[in-house]
Amino acid sequence: MRYVLEYTRENRDIVSSEINAIKETFRDFDIIYKSDFIYIIEGNYRDIENSGFINYISQIIDEKPDYNEFNCKIPEGKFYVRASVPPGYNTEMVESTVGKILGGRGRISFNNPDFIVRAVKADIWYLGILVYSRNKKDFESRRAPLRPFFSPVSLHPKYARYLINTSYTRPGDTVLDPFCGTGGILIEAALMGRRIIGNDALLNMVMGTKLNLKYFDLKYIEIYNLDIKDLNINKAVDAIVTDMPYGRSSSVNDYDIQNLYKTSFEKFNELLKSHGKCSIIVNNLELLEYSKKFFKIINSVPVYQHRSLIRYFVIIEKIS
Known part of the structure; x- marks a missing residue:
């Protein structure tokens, strides 16, 4: 057909x-x-x-x-x-x-x-x-302001779905969002049949993510409340999908943004299966330099948020 x-x-x-x-x-x-x-x-x-x-x-x-x-x-x-x-x-x-x-x-x-x-x-x-x-109303019903817990800085469901679709995973695969915020990406991943793991350094975000997942009657493997450097998972995940922290909207704890990205890509390499993909969003392509020891860049698409902000939707693949 x-x-x-x-x-x-x-x-x-x-x-x-x-x-x-x-x-x-x-x-x-x-x-x-x-x-x-x-x-x-x-x-x-x-x-x-x-x-x-x-x-x-x-x-x-x-x-x-x-x-x-x-x-x-x-x-x-x-x-x-x-x-x-x-x-x-x-x-x-x-x-x-x-x-x-x-x-x-x-x-x-x-x-x-x-x-x-x-x-x-x-x-x-x-x-x-x-x-x-x-069903446009269905998508809009899951926008951040309509969830029980939300943050003003949150990804629209259509972009969350893009991250899942470009993670090269299938239903039943496990995806990790290591900076899950209020859980928007995890919600769409679970609705698309992926097994989900989340993490955020802020406890209120972790509790909010769990509340939002419960609201949509979605199951998860675990939602951790850990600094990225301390995140450990027993089994390698099939993909990592996340909106990387940036600027004042990020919870970087004791890191500056460069150290955060360096540590993050090292941890992604540790947690991801061989040749697995990360589908991520960054504000500054120069920060991808910290990924090149472990990953190769597959694709990068700029998305204009407004006149002063361009965000880059990037797919990287683990080298080994």
């Missing part, structure tokens, strides 16, 4: 990094084509549903140079058409025309459809039956 993926328009590079990581991790789909905000894949789309950036996935039933040329059968039942078009097209005209071509008279229902048809313009026109639509 072939599918068209429609993704958010906020950061093309971060979506590309995530889709490629999912592809390499599960190896059950191929990328046939990609353009601005569109992917065409062949194979299993289910793992892509865990992305925070994919808005729609549709099973392709027809493809033509012009939408007026669509000519295919659709399932019995009520439906309606939605179109995704570049500037210059009349969206309502496309939807109306495609609906008529598909025999929509007496079958169009916006309130109780049996299925939804999407017409998507990329290199050509694709017609598909919608199989997945991202």
